[in-house]
Amino acid sequence: MKSRSREIVQWQGPSKRYDIVKEFVVALTVVAILTLALSALFSSPDEPSLTIKSWANTSSEDFVLAAATELDGSSPSASYGPPYVAIPGSGQKIGPVNLQALAGVRTPVNSANAFVIDPLRAWPNPSSSLTFALGAWARASPDQQQQWASAYVQALGETKQLKATGAADKYGPVPELTSSLLVMAKSGALDGVVALGSNFYQTNYTHSLLFMGDGTYLEDAAVKQNLGGDQSGMMNETGSYPGQAWLWLYTFWYQIPPFSNEATTIGANADAVVWGIMMLLSLLLLLVPFLPGIRSIPRWIPLYRIIWRQWYRNHPMPGK
């Protein structure tokens, strides 16, 4: 059998008594007391969740516009690309590599059906106009649906009204569909339908969160709390609590050009590029002991002399 190639060299020089168990118990006590004190003094943040109901009630226009964009396919979720929607050529790239597309559509989401049409179909006793609108939508060709919905999205954008008026044939059944959905959402009935689908148990909020993210309601609430992506929001917390300070480097990149400028290639692919950078930096951190130059920094800036000053006071550097 081959002998142990790397004998462990133990320190042969001067030693002293040292009670690591006692050190541990003291540390645990100190941390316990400190945590209890911080908890008692400062509590912890708990901002209640937003609901589709609160969205529809406080930002009806935003809600209706989002619903219309689900129908014409221009909402963020409907035009997302993988992993939700198969859209050729979509997905962020790191250089030539499109990992997003490579991973594929693993969580298929049909925004129009999941957030608008299916919930409206679940309405227990629909009005005749809603039944008629759903029928008209179902009978129309995808092109026709898209035309109606796009025209309506444009009209809503221009009028900033809850319900654009004008030539009814231009919008088809879309105004009826979105305003019915608004009624349903205001009552709170939509929260359950969007989240649950046909399940009894619910642990997956992909649909609810994607739908809510298609309006500006969620983001507006976040920006008000300084949680926006370009506000270093990743390391901020609701209220004035400390956030995820350890994400400072990750969020840092989003604050500076070219990452912050969506007009540049890097900016448009910032999520993927920043992820790539962070993976690379993590790998470098892992390999610090082997990186020439980096591993010598502590020798060039000899803070170790302060850390071990007691030792060096009595033990001059060998060879000096």
Next chain:
Amino acid sequence: MSTTKSVGQTPSTLWTARLRNKFFGGLPPERLLPDKQPAYVASWIYVFGVLTIASLLIIIASGVWLSFEGPLWWHTSNVGHFVNSIHFWSVQLFFFSMAIHLWGKFWMSAWRGGRSRTWMTGVLAFLASIGTAFTGYLVQTNFDSQWIASEAKDGLNSVGIGAWFNVLNVGQALLLHVAALPLIVGLITIIHVLQVRRRGVVPPVGFEDSSGDAA
């Protein structure tokens, strides 16, 4: 050859004996729980490793308490909110201690003398802790989780991870947060600390020859 001395050396083809030799050969009791330390172990910086362990234990204890009551309990119960605060603040102390520990070990170039793997398990502990904290933020089931999930999905999707780890699926995040990830952080931490005990604390720069004598 005395029996105690040979523990680490007994040549054997048995898997059991090889595992035992590998483990206890490098970690006899007096190395696992030494009552002496080299004279140079005299600095506040050494406290931050053990403070990190202490914070981790409080995180685990408060986390187990929270899990007994279920993920929504803390929104409606005062006791629950307090236990959540303990969980929250011990996490802050954990990362604070770990960051100082990391920088301390960097400036001590504590990877010298065959300790590079100790550094590497440390980095892995750091990365795994970030993952664990992140899933923790996702399972708060409040506005913060909604927003963090909504934002983070873009980052994860952009590199394909989102196809498997869907941050909008709170059930997935919850199970990872209370099962797999703490297990991983715990195991890495145990390995990390055993690595330190195996080789002993790194000597000051210039004293790597272990004799302790100034030339």
